[in-house]
Amino acid sequence: MAKTAITPTRNQDFAEWYQQVIIAADLAENSPVRGCMVIKPYGYAIWENIQRIFDAKIKKLGVENAYFPLLIPLEFLSKEAEHIDGFAKECAVITHHRLKKGPDGKLVPDGELQSPYIIRPTSEAIIGNVISKWINTYRDLPLKLNQWCNVMRWEMRPRMFLRTSEFLWQEGHTVFETESEAREDALKMLNTYYDFMTQELALPAIKGEKTPEERFPGAKNTYTLETMTQDGKALQAGTSHYLGQSFSNAFNIKFLGRDNAQHTAYTTSWGISTRLIGGIIMTHADDDGLVLPPAIAPHQVVIIPLIHDASTANQINAYCADVQQALENLDIRTHIDATENSAPNKIWKWIKKGAPIRLEIGLKEVSESKLTLGRRDKPKPEKTFLTLKQLNEIPIILKQIEDTLRQRSIVTRDCCIQAVNSINHLDELFNRDFKGWAVMNKDLTDTPVFAEIAQKYSLSRRCIPQEGYPQNSVFIAKSY
RNA sequence: CGGGGUGUAGCGUAGCCUGGUAUCGCGCUUGCUUUGGGAGCAAGAGGCCGGAGGUUCGAAUCCUCUCACCCCGACCA
Secondary structure (H helix, E strand, C coil): CCCCCCCCCCCCCHHHHHHHHHHHCCCEEECCCCCCEEECHHHHHHHHHHHHHHHHHHHHCCCEECCCCCEEEHHHHCCCHHHHHHHHHHCCEEEEEEEEECCCCCEEEEEEEEEEEEECCCCHHHHHHHHHHHCCEHHHCCEEEEEEEEEECCCCCCECCCECCEEEEEEEEEEECCHHHHHHHHHHHHHHHHHHHHCCCCCCCEEEECCHHHCCCCCCEEEEEEEECCCCCEEEEEEEEEEECHHHHHHCCEEECCCCCEEECEEEEEEEECHHHHHHHHHHCECCECCCCHHHCCCCEEEEECCCCHHHHHHHHHHHHHHHHHHHHCCCCEEECCCCCCHHHHHHHHHHCCCCEEEEECHHHHHHCEEEEEECCCCCCCEEEEEHHHHHHHHHHHHHHHHHHHHHHHHHHHHCEEECCCHHHHHHHHHCCCCCEEEEEHHHHCCHHHHHHHHHHCCEEEEEECCCCCCCEEEEECEC
């Protein structure tokens, strides 16, 4: 058995393996504040790539970025009844606006606010309040806004990237004249997420709709992208909501229509978050650490100079610089690891950090004008040799790596989806410690006996798939 | 909020029962030899033993209080 870079392995202890992958790749660390994490430069670079790619996609759809405040007047939240029910339990509340020295010299809150603020758990409320003033006539519609920001939901059990109290996300908010336009938009954003996840991120996402108990508080319909992790659980990787007139009613989003009468607008909202990074880890990483889809890898190619003695250092470094320049001309993000670590350490470091391609360049490569290439989607010892002229094949290889990750994750997912035809069957399946999703007729799950089984195994209805499964199916799984 | 744990160097730990100079590994620093599958040797630096109080000649160790974190449930992108 070869030594793995990460201990424990996925089979030994999946939860611990996940933490170790993050540490080994230097993505993030826990902070002094429970539930909040420090995203380190390498992890943040992944998020920046996610932002850059997705931001371009929504701008093509006519969405504009804006920024709304972190703090929301407490009373705003209470304007939408379901919304408050959903979020009240996890809101951080600002009650004071300064500190003073207490009797024992310690700082204590002072200056109690007459009306407290909450830290946004999502921004429907404040955006609804603000844009109601922006919208007067049908000519002001549609309005398509997005913001990249942080939000806070006080979580009981945080896990880095997958569930943190503070997280980074984008939240899109759109407003339309008609129900059909808003419904169409919610589905369009679902598809936009689907394309992003399945293409650039190579995630095996399944499109579907949430059952009522899993809906966003205040939504009429919640659409979701569920992906399967390597331990067979489900992860909600993105959501798009058709909000109907719930928030328009609550925040008075009205407009003068083409018929010269007042109408209530229809809204949507949709989001993806830093949870995606957790999803990428849980989907693609292996017992040697992170494996990054090339589209979002901070460095798509890492050049590792192998310098044995000072006399050849200059030639090797010059060769590396030339290769880097050539790759950058091909728009490939390329990094030279010029650290003084030993060669094996550098190689292992970039395996653990999930670089899609490693180029090992030593005297041999220089003298023979070739490249020795290690692919992260292949076993460690397996190497590819290219001539210098074949450099322009590297974009193709990056695409192949992305394809491998996508295919591999789809196969893993499909192997772990089990059709069941009765509640008894479901019970039997999870009683045998099944690691995966069950798919069954939804009507069978609208029953008290299903609720009992769901409770017994911590299962929930993940989504009603939009395509690829029989009508009226629903996925049942454990989830993150 | 229930149930179970843990706090000793940057990280991981031994010591605690039975009080007496702070243990080991990794990492770090310096030097030499190494480097294409996780290097070796040598010499170093680094600690209010989570915090407060108490018992004692003497506390990491015993007693009381307190704080923090982790794991399992309920909640969630």
